[in-house]
Amino acid sequence: MSLTGYLSEYSLAEIFNFVQDGNKTGLLSIDSDRCLSRSLDNSYHIAFQTGRVMSVSHGHGLEYRGLLKMMEQRQWLSPEQLTGLSINVNKLGQPLGTYLKGCNALDTEQLRLLFDAQVVANICKLFGEIHHGRFNFNPQAPLIYAEMTGISLHAKEVSLLGLRMLRDWSSLSGKLPTPTVMLQRISSTLPDLRLDSQETKVWNLALGELSIEQIAAQLGLKIERVQQIGFRLCAIGLLEEVLPVAIAKPIELQPNSSRPATPISASFLGKLMGFLKKK
Known part of the structure; x- marks a missing residue:
C-alpha cells in the first residue's frame, strides 16, 4: 500500500523512520511546492531496499541515466563501455556499480565517491531546501538497478546526515x-x-x-x-x-499555629470528602 501526504504533516525524518522501522522496499518521491507545471527540477526520487537507501535521483533523474552520466563526466569508462551500458543498462539484474566492480571496470573507492555524490550530497540538499511539498512512497515501484552503486545506508543514518548538514534551522x-x-x-x-x-x-x-x-x-x-x-x-x-515534573512545595505554617497559612476553599474540602466516601 502506498503512502501519500504532505511534508507539513510528516517530516522527512519521520518518513525515513517509517521506511527503516518497517523494513520497506520501494520508491519515495518528493515534490517541492516550487514545482511548477509538473516540472521535475525540484523533485527527488529515493530508492529503498529493506529499509536502506540505495540511490537518490534529483530533477530529471527518472531518465535513469544519472549514474552513467556521472561516470562519463569523470571519464572512468571508455566510450565503448558507455555505449554498451547505455543499450543494456535496463537489463541488469543487479546494481550497476556492483556489475562494474565485478568486471574490474570500477573499484570500491570510485563507487564510494559516486555514492557520496549521488546520495549523501542530494540528501543534504533535500533536507536543506525542501520543507514544504508532497511525498509519495510506492512499495510497488520496481528497483532501478541502473541508478544503484551497490552501496547503501540505513534510512535513519541518511536522515541523520541530512539534519547534521542543515545550516538554516x-x-x-x-x-x-x-x-x-x-x-x-x-x-x-x-x-x-x-x-x-x-x-x-x-x-x-x-x-x-x-x-x-x-x-x-x-x-x-x-x-x-x-x-x-x-x-x-x-x-x-x-x-x-x-517534560520536567513539577515538585509540590510543602505547605508553610504560620508561627505557633497548626493551620496552613493559605486557607483551603470549602469547595475543595467538599470534593475531597466526596472522594474519601467513595473509597
Whole structure:
C-alpha cells in the first residue's frame, strides 16, 4: 500500500523512520511546492531496499541515466563501455556499480565517491531546501538497478546526515525542543549509528534528569546547539522529550499555629470528602 501526504504533516525524518522501522522496499518521491507545471527540477526520487537507501535521483533523474552520466563526466569508462551500458543498462539484474566492480571496470573507492555524490550530497540538499511539498512512497515501484552503486545506508543514518548538514534551522525553529525540556534515551544501548562527538556526549547525558539548558552548560555548548542535536536524535528515534515534573512545595505554617497559612476553599474540602466516601 502506498503512502501519500504532505511534508507539513510528516517530516522527512519521520518518513525515513517509517521506511527503516518497517523494513520497506520501494520508491519515495518528493515534490517541492516550487514545482511548477509538473516540472521535475525540484523533485527527488529515493530508492529503498529493506529499509536502506540505495540511490537518490534529483530533477530529471527518472531518465535513469544519472549514474552513467556521472561516470562519463569523470571519464572512468571508455566510450565503448558507455555505449554498451547505455543499450543494456535496463537489463541488469543487479546494481550497476556492483556489475562494474565485478568486471574490474570500477573499484570500491570510485563507487564510494559516486555514492557520496549521488546520495549523501542530494540528501543534504533535500533536507536543506525542501520543507514544504508532497511525498509519495510506492512499495510497488520496481528497483532501478541502473541508478544503484551497490552501496547503501540505513534510512535513519541518511536522515541523520541530512539534519547534521542543515545550516538554516529557521523552518524547523518551531519544532525544536524547548530549553527546559529533558532528554531521555529510548534504549539503554546505543544503536549501530555513527554519531559525532557532540551527539555522543548529549546521548550519554540524556538520562531524563537534565534539561537541555543544563546539558548545554555541562558540555559548554550553546543552548540552540543542544536543541538542534536533541531534535536530530529524537527525529531518528534515539531520544525522546520528557517534560520536567513539577515538585509540590510543602505547605508553610504560620508561627505557633497548626493551620496552613493559605486557607483551603470549602469547595475543595467538599470534593475531597466526596472522594474519601467513595473509597
